[in-house]
Amino acid sequence: MRKIQIKKQKEEDAVSPVIGVMLMLVVTIVIAAVVAAFAGGLATEAEPVPAAVLDADVYAGDESLVLRSFSGENLRSDETNVKVQDAKGNLLATGSLDPSISAYFSPGMTQTIYLDVVDSIEAGKYVNVLVIVDGKHIVLNKEVLVKQ
16 A cells, blocks of 8 residues: 655745735725715815795786795895796796895795796696795795686
8 A cells, every 4th residue: 555645835925914904904094084085075065055934826817926035034136036837847937036126035025026937827726836046045845826
């Protein structure tokens, strides 16, 4: 019988365990710094939305909208617009506050806005009224029954 000899080879690590741990720490710190930079940048970009308590009525006879302010901030008249949409979001009419009446739409004020009609507004149907400030902040989004 023959004896088979197995030679043991000396094991050598390609990278020292200390260097491997150091590399993992550096990668973790870099990833944490990148995540913190993005998260910090997102928090500073938020703009405050104007807060106002408004109510609106839409009239089909003369295609007008009566807007009332009950409380909250003053809204700049030249930056405040209204949209009237049907239940599906289709645009029916647009309008804006009249800055010649007052520079600001303040609590306690009421203003009649004559609408530029895109599609017919029918009495007895529900429409959505949106009041938009600065072209991007929706201050009022309300479903309203159109009156005659």
